[in-house]
Amino acid sequence: MKIGLYFGTFNPIHVGHLIIANHMAENADLEQVWLVVTPHNPHKKKETLLDDYHRLQMVHLATEDYPKLKPSDIEFKLSQPNYTVNTLVHLEEKYPDHEFSLIMGEDNLKSLHKWKNYEVLLQNHHIYVYPRLSPDQEDSCLKNHPKVHLIDAPIVEISSTFIRKSIKEGKNIQPLLPSKVWEYIDHNNFYKK
Template sequence: MKIGLYFGTFNPIHVGHLIIANHMAEHTNLDQVWMVVTPHNPLKKKSTLLDDYHRLQMVYLATEDYPKLKPSDIEFKLPQPNYTVNTLVHLEEKYPNHEFSLIMGEDNLKSLHKWKNYEAILAHHNIYVYPRISTESENLELKNHPKIHIIEAPVVEISSTTIRENIKLGKNIRPLVATKVWEYIDHNLFYKK
């Protein structure tokens, strides 16, 4: 089975994440997209993150009506901070019959050369890249690599940061997240402070 791994803190998961994940599941040769909830991104301050369980629960609520999209807590059990290369090794050992690929935005592809053991990732895994408005494609040195697949996907510029800021300001963000996610956030009074 071909699995696309879409990593994120999903703090919170929003419709932009769902649009990209569903597009990858429907318009590439991937059988499923696993939404891998990252407990701690080395590049983000942990203090701004909602509890891991709550973020996983929101991903579950957002994806339960999409059979090809699956929440994953695989990184919860791995040493912190998480590095993608270590997660891939762990997944290959646990699921030897699956073929794992990465899903990322053009902005992440631009910094891929800074990732731990990025050459090993590129040697063994395909990477499906979706467009971002904020990136000049001409600057992407790796874009012609045989393992890199640029996918024409909808350009979605919704940010979890903006959603959190707007909740704090008392703004209505309901159109930006799945209904069940909004209800979960609202019920738990998340991001109010």
């Protein structure tokens, strides 16, 4: 099975994440997209980052109506700080019949050469890249790599930071969140302080 891995803190997951994940599942040659919730790095103090399991629960709620989208807590079980290359080794051992690819925005592709063992990632995995609006118009030197696939996905400029700030300011941002995620956030009074 061909699986695309879409990593993020998903703090919170919003409709932009779903649009990209679903577009990749429907339009790239992937059978499923796993939304990999990145755990809190114990060495970094991040006041705004919700507990790992709350963020995972929101990804569950957001994806339950999309059969090709699956939440993943695989990185919760790995030692921190963790690197993508280690996650992929772990997944390949656990699911030897699956073929794993990475999903990332153009902005991440530009910095991929700074990732730990990025050559190994490119050697062993395909990378599906969605467009991002960026003031820096410089193209990535890896854009033409045979394992890099530029996917003509919608450009969605919604950020979790904007959502958290808006909730704190008492603004209605319901249209930016899947309804079950909005209800979960509202019920738990998340991001209000």
